[in-house]
Amino acid sequence: MSATQAPAGIETMTYREAARLAMREELERDPSVFLMGEEIGVFQGSYKVTAGLFDDFGPDRVMETPISEEGFVGAAVGAAMSGLRPVVEIMTLNFILVAMDQVVNHAAKVHYMFGGQVGCPLVIRTPNGAGNQFTAQHSQSFEGWFANVPGLKVVAPATPADARGLLKASIRDDDPVLVIENLQLYKAKGEVDTSVDGVTEIGRARVAREGDDLTMVAHSFAVSRCLSAAERLQADHGISAEVIDLRSLRPLDMDTVAASVAKTNRALCVEEGWASYGVTAEVATRISTGCFDDLDAPVGRVGMAEVPMPYAKSLEDAALPHQEKIITAAREVCGA
Amino acid sequence: MSATQAPAGIETMTYREAARLAMREELERDPSVFLMGEEIGVFQGSYKVTAGLFDDFGPDRVMETPISEEGFVGAAVGAAMSGLRPVVEIMTLNFILVAMDQVVNHAAKVHYMFGGQVGCPLVIRTPNGAGNQFTAQHSQSFEGWFANVPGLKVVAPATPADARGLLKASIRDDDPVLVIENLQLYKAKGEVDTSVDGVTEIGRARVAREGDDLTMVAHSFAVSRCLSAAERLQADHGISAEVIDLRSLRPLDMDTVAASVAKTNRALCVEEGWASYGVTAEVATRISTGCFDDLDAPVGRVGMAEVPMPYAKSLEDAALPHQEKIITAAREVCGA
């Protein structure tokens, strides 16, 4: 794979390759970094994100685990408390439910509860998302729950450059960080500057598209949905939409969002997950209260239809927060 | 205990006694109802909510379990799928983290994923809340996460009458319902009309206090905090606050909230948990967007300080969403 040789200069690679490159670079840079997870070795990763790393770094740096998420996430917490930097892959976000206690009630508590005497530089990377007919138990995006937890940091790259940059920043961060990847994005291509270290600072949102009439705020795959919707809005409805890629959910860069809303006076928040009590609830509230005087219309929200994801293609398509829904909601917000 | 004899007419009893009365009444009414949980038998319940029921109904109706939340919550799902109505006690909300997978990825999915052929009339009752110096792992209120999940219903009684009424409604409901009780409220006293069946309909908020200048929206123990803050606001600052007790988080009764905001034009949302990405994020967003034209000021939010709860009393006091914070926030919202 082009990515894994990492020649100098700008390279086009997939989100999957970029995440893999970040792990390769950090494994080479810091001997205290190691990977853990199910099928990340000889199987090359359930979604092939770690492909090749086991062969190049061996079983000590790329540790295959049994199906025991609670056990190995907890083991990663213990290893992190001991000065190592484990990078754990949870096959998909859905499976973190069995390890919730270790993430929320252990990893997130270590540094505070023990008076700052022990750290927990742990990274958990896992993809969220739906769209492959994986059905109710395998199609969820509840990353907002982790963003509710002080002690955790949560980032969600939307591009190959950030898949590399945010993962690198997370591995170097001294706190437990959840890196939310996305199943649909793995195959997305983009430019990555492999000639530089390329760390994406945690807590800085990105203006993914400039516009004047409406601010669309999203993270992860929803950013791509917003970008294509923005093109259609421009072409078909003459609405110029600015798209903000949050990149990080905790911390949240509201300065960038507010600056955009000050210009557009209208906002629409989009996410892959269920919007009620979801990520967009927090973002929309902060816009509504923080940009109160700037807003010409209520902030809009689009998320997945609030049902357990059905299997049938006809129903799954209807449930996803697809372009049509975003466009309709955007026009509603713009009164157009 | 007065509650357990249940004589006719209005009775004053504690929230704890009212929840116990609901279980007693439903155990008597419906043979398919049974209780499950740790220490709910000879120990009389870790917080004594089930006191006396084991002696009166025996080990088959009041089943003591080992410390295996994932196991017995899952067992309750299986029993519910088989036509029984298990009422599970999780000692405190914090411990549901080890059973998250069974609640979110099993109980909530059963009816939909199987095309409506199997139901899951399961009740999980568990107290949230802080204030007893129980420290970081034992002081959380993340009930909003469950309200994000289609397939689940979430209620949170704030009074003894609702501790009885909402629990009874939940036990009779054919869907999985989370009943969020509260450690501080257990000892709270209130009137309960034991002469009537006394079911509180799920999905109807309650106006706990009438007022004209500000709408305070809360659930569970935060309702009590708001009520006492409202008295002080009236007395010291001449602010007349209306207090809405949400009672139910999923579904959410926005009609009642909006009607109040239409009158007061100002709103403050309060919760025991962390407000960022918490329950108040959703409620404040709906007010901000649904009552856009009615609002004279940004919606305010108060929650627990966003830290893992510390042990030291001086710090815990500083972290709680106490009256002073609510009053300050209320005055901010009212520009007074």
Added chain:
Amino acid sequence: MATTRRRTTTSRNRRPEGIGPATSTTAANDAPDLDLLEALRQMTLIRLFEQEAERQYKRARIGGYCHLAIGQEGATVGAVAAMRPEDKLITSYRSHGFALARGTSPEAVMAELFGREDGCAAGRGGSMHLLDPGRGYLGGWGIVAGQLPIAVGVALAAVKQEQELAVVCELGDGAVNMGAWHEALNLAGIWRLPVVFLVFNNGYGMGTKVEQASAEPEIHKRAAAFRMTGERVDGQDVEAVHAASHALLDAARRERKPAVLEVMTYRLRGHSVADAGTAYRTREEIEEWAEKRDPIALATQRLVEAGVAADELDAVEREAQAAVDAAVAFAEASPQPDPSTLADFVYGDPHTGEQFSRMGIGSPAGERTVLEQMGAAA
């Protein structure tokens, strides 16, 4: 153990209507002979059905995760044949064979894989989430070991309802390293519940060998941690699986004795249709199992030795292929669920619409439609 229990049974060659639990007519306690020809019919139907599903997946008529159990038919049919009509069945996501062996029509299963209205889960569940409550099949589940506590609860309910039945809970070798395994077996043990944990040890959890994942690779021995019976049986020998299952299910029904039955088998395909299945094992290993240990070939050979006529055996395959073809035709003809039914089944309580009727104000777009479809004013 397997061999000692072996019997061929073509001497009295019963033919129950359609496919379904072959032992349903046998007595409670004494291990009955398995109708091997009937078992062959079921195994053949499952094999041809899954080969067809594989083709249909490549044609994109089937989507999502699709886990084939080709090579494991003897384990599935042998165990299900030992079940009685009143018994309950709960499995993992690798579940096509279980539904078919339990008697669910190939039409309903194929329609489910196609995501159609007439699927056994109304098109909402797909390959991983088949079920047939009428036949006591309470579903295929997708979270590894997540179905174990649920099976325990189903057994608990049976005891509370004073039904004399057994619950069969299938899981894979990889699932025995999940905490849910431990909690479920401990509860079954202390509550003395009639559940048999049927561990299909096919040697791998995705690409991970049993020896690499489990500190006690002889999985049935883990039953001892709960003072529970644990046995191991050759899963390619459908009669041996039937005999072992029958004994344990009988003890479960009549003495409420939970047990673990480790069934040694092998999946000839990859973990799912997306996995070639060769990165973590040799082609030689796969061929070895395909050629020497195919449960269908082994059963056929026994029937031949027992003197069953060739044309009778040919008929088995013909009839099975006809059933599969009919299933595909039925699935193709079945309508896709209408988007307007998206919100059906989110909740089961009749008052739900009323309960949600006050939620509309400020609702996000993604929820508004659902509220409307649930019949709640939005």
Added chain:
Amino acid sequence: MATTRRRTTTSRNRRPEGIGPATSTTAANDAPDLDLLEALRQMTLIRLFEQEAERQYKRARIGGYCHLAIGQEGATVGAVAAMRPEDKLITSYRSHGFALARGTSPEAVMAELFGREDGCAAGRGGSMHLLDPGRGYLGGWGIVAGQLPIAVGVALAAVKQEQELAVVCELGDGAVNMGAWHEALNLAGIWRLPVVFLVFNNGYGMGTKVEQASAEPEIHKRAAAFRMTGERVDGQDVEAVHAASHALLDAARRERKPAVLEVMTYRLRGHSVADAGTAYRTREEIEEWAEKRDPIALATQRLVEAGVAADELDAVEREAQAAVDAAVAFAEASPQPDPSTLADFVYGDPHTGEQFSRMGIGSPAGERTVLEQMGAAA
């Protein structure tokens, strides 16, 4: 097993400085004698310390959950005495004795119970969350069995860092029914990690008897499910606990052999100070243990039989009480954490303030102060 290992050791009466791991100076392999007098000092200190904590709780100087281990001192001291300075310790919430036995000063522990700045967790943790990283004590944890996977990770790190040490992970009898127990032991087994799971079987998990909660009440036998060594020892015999612990820790250090040591003991008080401890057991049972099986009385008796002078024994109690009184005085004098430090320690990364500096807009009241205190512009 206990009795065979019993020895009295007052013949060579070592006196290490302060309290701490008594075996730290002994050779690697041969089981050394325990300095019984030193062990008595530690047990007595722990006993008096906890009796004082009980009083202080009633005076509301201590809050939250407070779990006393009165009656379990022999188990605690015996096990910790077998640890070397480089070994790591991880425990449940019933942890006062472990911190003291490991050498943490009574002052720092009492100050923590009081919730003061000079507490061993800076007043942030309280009774359940004591720790002393300098002595390899990585904390008391409050979620039943939650500390087990973490202990496995600490052992894994030691192996990766090529440190020859053992990890001691204490848990209660009730914790062995949690899934985390199973996953942690399985990982320790397949990865061959140097961790000894020290199960304090005090007969009850809150009000639940072991026999009622665990399908295999002989807990050490559950080690077999992971092909792991499992032993049981009399926890009221501090020398027996020390000998058994020493052997298993030695094997862990040098052969990376994980093990389970079930220590039979009894808590004379309720589950926590809030529990009278009499609803689920008889007063007779409690008295029986207090009178016949008190580890301190048993050790004292042995020392007397071995001819230790009475005044030397009196000195033990005097010195311990003096240490406890000093601890209380110290704790009282230590300041309460200032509310302005509420946000200290939420995160450990130096860039956190900068990372959160753009989050202020629209922040809820509960967060704004925290952002300010974290040094993030709000």
